[in-house]
Amino acid sequence: MKVKILGTGCPKCKKLFAEAEAALAASGVQAELVKIEKLNEIMGYGVMMTPALVVDEQVKVAGRIPSKEDMVKWFVEAASQNA
Amino acid sequence: MNIRDWPRLRRLALRIFLAHMAGLAWWLIYRNLQWFSRWLTYDVFGMAKDSHLSSAVEFFIYEAPKVLMLLTLVVFGVGIVRSFFTPERTRRILAGKREIFGNALGSLLGVVTPFCSCSAVPLFIGFVTTGVPLGVTFSFLIAAPMINEVALVLLFGLFGWKVAALYAGTGLVIAFFAGWAIGKLRLERWVEPWVFETSTGVGQSGPDEVLTWADRFRYGLDTVRDIVGRVWPWVLGGIAVGAGIHGYVPEDFLASFMGKSAWWSVPAAVVLGVPMYSNAAGIIPVVQALLEKGAALGTVLAFMMAVIGLSLPEMIILRKVLKVPLIATFAGVVAVGILIVGYLFNILL
Numbered sequence: 181m182k183v184k185i186l187g188t189g190c191p192k193c194k195k196l197f198a199e200a201e202a203a204l205a206a207s208g209v210q211a212e213l214v215k216i217e218k219l220n221e222i223m224g225y226g227v228m229m230t231p232a233l234v235v236d237e238q239v240k241v242a243g244r245i246p247s248k249e250d251m252v253k254w255f256v257e258a259a260s261q262n263a
Numbered sequence: 264m265n266i267r268d269w270p271r272l273r274r275l276a277l278r279i280f281l282a283h284m285a286g287l288a289w290w291l292i293y294r295n296l297q298w299f300s301r302w303l304t305y306d307v308f309g310m311a312k313d314s315h316l317s318s319a320v321e322f323f324i325y326e327a328p329k330v331l332m333l334l335t336l337v338v339f340g341v342g343i344v345r346s347f348f349t350p351e352r353t354r355r356i357l358a359g360k361r362e363i364f365g366n367a368l369g370s371l372l373g374v375v376t377p378f379c380s381c382s383a384v385p386l387f388i389g390f391v392t393t394g395v396p397l398g399v400t401f402s403f404l405i406a407a408p409m410i411n412e413v414a415l416v417l418l419f420g421l422f423g424w425k426v427a428a429l430y431a432g433t434g435l436v437i438a439f440f441a442g443w444a445i446g447k448l449r450l451e452r453w454v455e456p457w458v459f460e461t462s463t464g465v466g467q468s469g470p471d472e473v474l475t476w477a478d479r480f481r482y483g484l485d486t487v488r489d490i491v492g493r494v495w496p497w498v499l500g501g502i503a504v505g506a507g508i509h510g511y512v513p514e515d516f517l518a519s520f521m522g523k524s525a526w527w528s529v530p531a532a533v534v535l536g537v538p539m540y541s542n543a544a545g546i547i548p549v550v551q552a553l554l555e556k557g558a559a560l561g562t563v564l565a566f567m568m569a570v571i572g573l574s575l576p577e578m579i580i581l582r583k584v585l586k587v588p589l590i591a592t593f594a595g596v597v598a599v600g601i602l603i604v605g606y607l608f609n610i611l612l
Contacts, residue, residue, distance in 0.1 A: 192381075
């Protein structure tokens with residue numbers, strides 16, 4: 181499973197990365213967490229407002245930092261689909 | 264109704280009750296601030312009436328909580344409104360719209376769509392590659408930062424609703440005309456060519472979440488935490504400086520060089536305003552104190568619009584997607600609009 185944080189390096193993008201990391205640890209799901217900073221790639225996901233969270237190539241949220249519970253829920257869902 | 268719904272309903276009722284109580288408390292405190300600031304300054308601190316220091320202290324104790332309370336309330340409301348307008352939805356509305364109507368719509372949507380200058384570039388690419396005309400995109404990009412909730416709250420709180428409405432109205436007119444002019448000039452050749460070659464997934468798979476009212480409330484609270492948390496030191500600092508000016512600078516001191524008779528004050532205000540950025544929250548209270556000491560309203564409006572609407576950092580960010588002549592045109596057209604507004608209000612009022 182792959183979790184991507186899309187953002188061009190704004191303060192909120194860094195915050196989302198840190199919070200996603202924490203949520204991932206809390207969810208107990210094994211996943212690879214990567215930062216996507218290239219504009220072309222970000223645009224490829226159709227995201228116009230950073231930061232955005234992508235779980236298994238699916239944009240979950242853009243332009244805001246989701247709650248920890250929501251992130252944990254998405255991670256667990258995606259993990260169960262992969263299994 | 265199912266019996267299992269009861270706990271949920273009770274929780275909902277409790278929340279509504281708490282929200283009302285919070286609103287009532289807000290209102291009671293807000294209504295009594297004037298009285299409270301006098302009481303604290305003269306009775307508790309025992310300061311002499313009509314001294315420079317006491318009038319500065321009274322000003323600060325009254326204005327600082329007033330502006331912060333207004334800011335919290337309005338930013339919360341704006342957060343809820345914005346939860347209805349995602350950039351994706353705005354893009355869909357604007358795609359394929361023609362000039363005039365498109366420019367008007369773009370300016371209006373610029374006010375309600377969540378925007379931060381850090382996403383100006385992806386937004387720009389997303390708009391122009393999916394059929395939003397360049398001029399309409401610019402109307403949006405001019406209105407979005409210029410007419411923002413923090414500026415409006417400060418204007419409303421410190422100058423009253425008329426000035427706030429004037430600011431919003433003229434800001435919209437500038438965004439409309441500047442975008443229209445840029446569209447008419449056909450400046451697409453000054454957009455970096457790679458922008459149009461970017462393959463975007465915009466409009467195909469963007470997140471289209473369904474939000475409940477609880478989500479929208481949370482979004483509103485997040486917006487408050489984000490915006491008020493960021494600007495409050497500026498607001499307090501600005502009000503403190505404003506309080507100093509209020510107490511110490513003599514009446515009509517500024518009339519000679521920021522008053523109506525000094526024709527050069529409007530362009531000077533614009534030039535001074537451009538490099539200042541993000542501390543608009545701190546500048547408005549200072550500007551209000553200046554106005555009180557004889558500066559002209561048109562000059563003051565021009566200054567604020569230049570500070571908020573024409574920001575150097577944003578132009579540097581936009582350089583990624585726009586060539587220099589287009590940035591210069593954009594800045595020039597907006598500056599001309601601001602100058603006209605400045606002179607107009609100095610003449611009319």
